[in-house]
Amino acid sequence: MEHTYKFLLRIGDDSLILGQRLAELCGHGPILEEDIALTNISLDLIGQATNIYTYAAQLEGKGRDADALAFLRLEHQYLNAILVEQPNGNFADTLVRQFFFDVYRKLLFEQLLTSIDQQVAAIAEKSLKETRYHLKHSSEWVIRLGDGTELSKERAQFAILDLWRYTEELFYMDETEIQLAKAGVIPNLKDLKPLWMEQVLSVLNLATLTLPENQGFFGAGRQGRHSEHMGFLLAQLQYMQRVYPNMQW
Amino acid sequence: MVSKEELLAILDAVKDPEIPVLSIRDLGILRAVNLTPDGWIIDITPTYSGCPAMITIEEEIAKVLNAHGITQFTINSSLSPAWTTDWITEEGKQKLEEYGIAPPVEEVDKSVLFSKPPVVPCPKCKETHTKMISQFGSTACKAHYQCQECLEPFDYFKCLR
Incomplete structure (x- = not known):
């Protein structure tokens, strides 16, 4: 239970923090359609976080709810991968970050469909359908930017160089993941890496972009x-709950 | 005590706040109602994980039931089997089109790369010469299209499977 709880925090925090990042773009997207697209993706991610935290809180059994997990932890208690907290930067930075994440998430949710934990499988089943749309969106943009103008290519290539170093962490496994993989709750994340690499490369090739060596x-x-x-991200995310504890909309 | 059929008829009054012509039954959000010794169990499921309409829908269900003097009930939200657009009833699809939203066509976007967007007929003039403007529309469940014949911009209820 403790391992499942920790794993749920890890993937739930990925959803929440990336959702928060994308929400920053509300009203600031480069064009109206992208403003709407990125905030829609944000909404899906925050919805996934709600489902994941709700189950995590239930497993924890300390009477906390999804909101308490989302808003009332300290920085070191968040377990998201560093990739998702990186700033939005320019549009290429935002989309490359999203692309790396979407490929990983799609692979993860596909594998979690067969989790022996039925609630984990249910969350994956629901989230996978959304994630496929996200991946289609980010892949198309990576190709369009990479195989686009000189400037868009330069920015996309720079974003890859900048964000690449954070991608290995997506496949991080410690005692938690090792035990859960043994028990059939989650896949062996290391096995996802080559699949991830293959899918990332197939898109980057079309985009005429390269990976750093x-x-x-x-x-x-x-x-x-x-x-x-x-x-800084948490200061904004948690502000209302810290200033007006237990406030409700 | 109301019967199951009566309860379902009562719940028909609960509409999707974003698409007020569709009841939660038309949309397939209402999965089941069952009577237990502790009262009615009302099973609902979200369309998308982050659908903000779900909270409103739960509140609306409670309001409608209370208005009919039904106080013993639990609203249960379940994720599996995940909702797909196949859960929308035929009647629901027709209502969508009449309302100006193109209903999901029987074609799912599985391919990741530059797959052709599905051919969606314009809900106004019925022409199939339409263009996808954005994969993401006014809500999570819709994409944005424009008819190239009558130029009407319209929402398309994305096929989700």
Whole structure:
């Protein structure tokens, strides 16, 4: 139970934090259609986070609810991958970050469909349908930007160089994931990596973009150690609950 | 005590707040109603995980039931089997079109890359010469299209499977 709880926080925090990042673009998208698209994706992610946290809170059994998990933890208690907390940057940064994440999430949810934990499988079944739309959207943009103008290509390529180092963390496994994989609750995340690589490369090839060589990986978000961006993000995310505890809409 | 049929008829008054011509039954959001010793269990399911209409729908169900003097009930939200657009009734699809929203066509966008968007007839002039403007429309469940014949911009209820 404890392992499942921790794993749920890890994937739930990915959803919440990326959802929050995309929500920052509400009213600031580069064009109206993208403004709507990115905030729709944000909404799906926050909805997924709600489902994941609701189950996590139930497993924890300490009377906390999804809101308490979302709003009332400290920075080191969030277990999202560092990739998702990276700032939106320019449009290419936003879409490359999304693309790396969407490929991973689609693969993860596909595998979680057969989880022996029925609620985990149900959450995956629901989320996968949305994730497929997200991936289609981000893949098409990566291709359009990479195989686009000189400037869009330069920015997309730079975004890849910048964000690549955070991707290995998506496949991080410690005792939690090892035990859960043994028990059949989750897949072996290491097995997802080659599939992820293959799908990422197929899109990057079409986009005429390349991966960096000999670059190290970085990221300890899954253990609660975050980049400097996280504190600012949480300040905004948690503001209302901190200033007006237990407030409701 | 109301019968199951009567309860379903009462719940027909609960509409989707975004698409007020469709009841939750038409949309397939209402999965089942069952009577237990503790009262009615009303099973609903969200269309999309983050659908903000779900909270309103739950409140609306409670309001409608209370108005009919039914106080012993639990609203249960279940994720599996996940909702797909196949759960929308034929009647519901017709109502959607009359309302100006193109109903989901029997074609799912599985391919990831530059797959051709589905051919969606314009709900106004019925022409099939339409163009997808954006995969994401006014709500999570819709895409944005424009008819190339009558130029009407319209919402398309995305096929989800």
